[in-house]
Amino acid sequence: MDKTIWADILIAFFAALLTWFFNRLTIITEIKKAKKDRINESRLQLYMECYEFLEQNIADNNVIFQKEYIDNLFGIKAKMKLVASNNVLKAFKVYYECVVNAYEDYRDFCIQNDPTSKVHIEIQPDGTKFEVSDFNEQDLEHYEILRNEYISNSYNRLITVKPKAQNILNAMRSDLGNDDFKDDFPINLNK
16 A cells, blocks of 8 residues: 555656646746747737838839938837848848948038039138138039939949849748748839
8 A cells, every 4th residue: 555655646746746847847948938929919010111211212212322221220220220120131231331332432422523512712801701602503503414324323222122122022021921922013103
């Protein structure tokens, strides 16, 4: 009889130990799942914002030459560094560097060729100083032509930006558990 009591105690002990172990494992798994769900909720919001932002570039290649776009890109960069996965962040970094470099080259070109920066100061006999412009309307028209030529000559650079944007979109979809998707919807349905 002593043997059966010890056997029953041993069976109960092992059953309790196994129950405790599997309950602990279940709790740890559920905590990890809840944490991942919270992260995915944050990512979903950020990725939707990023998608809308990238859609501007997909719809209009020349948007990368606009300061407002670059400022918005810089603003989303901090959010991406905080919430995005490593794969998304790597793809975003490649896109970010390409777009920012293109904008900086464009900005430098504009600074070098902008006629509105050409002014000189004249001093009147009474000591009053005033600025005099060294450009005219023809200079402004020529500058506008140069800017448009610069943008149109940047076509090869602009072509390489779209696949980088698509890589970000695919990485975001992968993070959220979706397959890669080639965005081939028409950009403008009015055409």
